[in-house]
Amino acid sequence: MKTWIKNPKAILADNAENGIVIENDKIIELIAKGQAPSSIIDKTIDASELVVIPGLVSTHHHYYQTLTRAYRDSLDKELFAWLTTLYDVWANLTAESLYISSKTAMAELLLSGCTTSADHHYVFPRGLENATDIQVIAAKEMGIRSILTRGSMNLSKKDGGLPPDCVVQSEDDILADCERVINQYHEAHEGAMIQIALAPCSPFSVTKSIMEKTAVLAKKHNVMLHTHLSETEDENTFCEKMFGCRPIDYLDQVGWLNNKTWLAHAIHYTNEELARLGKAGVGMSHCASSNMILSSGVFRSIAAEQAGCKVSLAVDGSASNDHSNMMLELRQAFLLQRLHNSSAISHKNILRWGTLGGAQTLGRNDIGELKVGKQADIAMYKLDEIQFWGADDPLAALVICGATRADKVMVAGKMKVEGGILVDVDMEQLRKDHRTAQRALIGR
Numbered sequence: 001m002k003t004w005i006k007n008p009k010a011i012l013a014d015n016a017e018n019g020i021v022i023e024n025d026k027i028i029e030l031i032a033k034g035q036a037p038s039s040i041i042d043k044t045i046d047a048s049e050l051v052v053i054p055g056l057v058s059t060h061h062h063y064y065q066t067l068t069r070a071y072r073d074s075l076d077k078e079l080f081a082w083l084t085t086l087y088d089v090w091a092n093l094t095a096e097s098l099y100i101s102s103k104t105a106m107a108e109l110l111l112s113g114c115t116t117s118a119d120h121h122y123v124f125p126r127g128l129e130n131a132t133d134i135q136v137i138a139a140k141e142m143g144i145r146s147i148l149t150r151g152s153m154n155l156s157k158k159d160g161g162l163p164p165d166c167v168v169q170s171e172d173d174i175l176a177d178c179e180r181v182i183n184q185y186h187e188a189h190e191g192a193m194i195q196i197a198l199a200p201c202s203p204f205s206v207t208k209s210i211m212e213k214t215a216v217l218a219k220k221h222n223v224m225l226h227t228h229l230s231e232t233e234d235e236n237t238f239c240e241k242m243f244g245c246r247p248i249d250y251l252d253q254v255g256w257l258n259n260k261t262w263l264a265h266a267i268h269y270t271n272e273e274l275a276r277l278g279k280a281g282v283g284m285s286h287c288a289s290s291n292m293i294l295s296s297g298v299f300r301s302i303a304a305e306q307a308g309c310k311v312s313l314a315v316d317g318s319a320s321n322d323h324s325n326m327m328l329e330l331r332q333a334f335l336l337q338r339l340h341n342s343s344a345i346s347h348k349n350i351l352r353w354g355t356l357g358g359a360q361t362l363g364r365n366d367i368g369e370l371k372v373g374k375q376a377d378i379a380m381y382k383l384d385e386i387q388f389w390g391a392d393d394p395l396a397a398l399v400i401c402g403a404t405r406a407d408k409v410m411v412a413g414k415m416k417v418e419g420g421i422l423v424d425v426d427m428e429q430l431r432k433d434h435r436t437a438q439r440a441l442i443g444r
């Protein structure tokens, strides 16, 4: 089955003015200006009113947090106070609420044009030991390409950490489950729809020992490593007190300073520390909305990229964003980075970081670009809403005018969104289920 996405209004690809041809899950041909496909086409999608880009890639999220958006008690706080308010709420997560909240986050991501998403789930209260299994089920049902990171916390308040006892697990339990879910779910092949990465939560919620052992396990199974690092100045102070060094030294000591690691936030480091991160080829998830809401700081995108780091964009958890709309996140990153980097930033950097940069950060060379041989992960936008009226450059308009919803979204050649609606999800039922789960969790 060959499909020609024909004559796009604009496309984020070179020599593809007349569109692209896909067969099954792959892009097989780019059609240059004035050209036609070289083989017989089974189906044509008229893209003359559509802006076509590679599907967006979000590299950091916490799906369960869709249940605690705009949570009253955590409003207007900075990271540590925000976390300590929410840990006790999240401790009551159940299998059902994780399933519903994960599906909800994935639905919102897909509708915005995101085709690959990495989730960082680190809350495993008693009764939710199989959280990763639940997320795999949800991801398969929704059809979004997923990197599910098996998070962990094992340093509670009594040992000098931030989280309460009720949300941490033992080192043995964590490592055994990490190995189990890699063996059970991780796909290493090209076009993988489900991958597992390992993700101890943050320096203030895990021990040094689990960071070290997780790195050994990841190396043994050739999977990626992920964690929150250098998010706030409070974290620097914590690391110096607890470990006698700054976060980047800590990362080095535990065997994580390499190109299989990607970091959420990565804001507070010196130039010398940034050079070390760049030399190691570490990836970074820039979460602009979250960093602004929690007053965390400003990610140095251009400097990070020049140092050699892989730069990507991400929505972060829905309790510190508080949406999961990846295209809106691109706009937020554009605005914040324009303010801090001036003319070095254009919509082109942002679109690249939101697609190819995300793929590179996640260690994927089969997605993130509209090129022959890549996966057919494609987002298409209609610029007919009022905010686009009068827009000249269609690709710039996506970011600057603020696209919120894709018209069509394809993952591995399968249409998941058509006419701005998810093709195989009962959204009214999902909304009701989400409301029920949220009430049960927060008690109001």
Ligand SMILES: [Zn+2]
Pocket: 060, 061, 062, 120, 228, 264, 316, 317
């Ligand atoms: Zn996060």
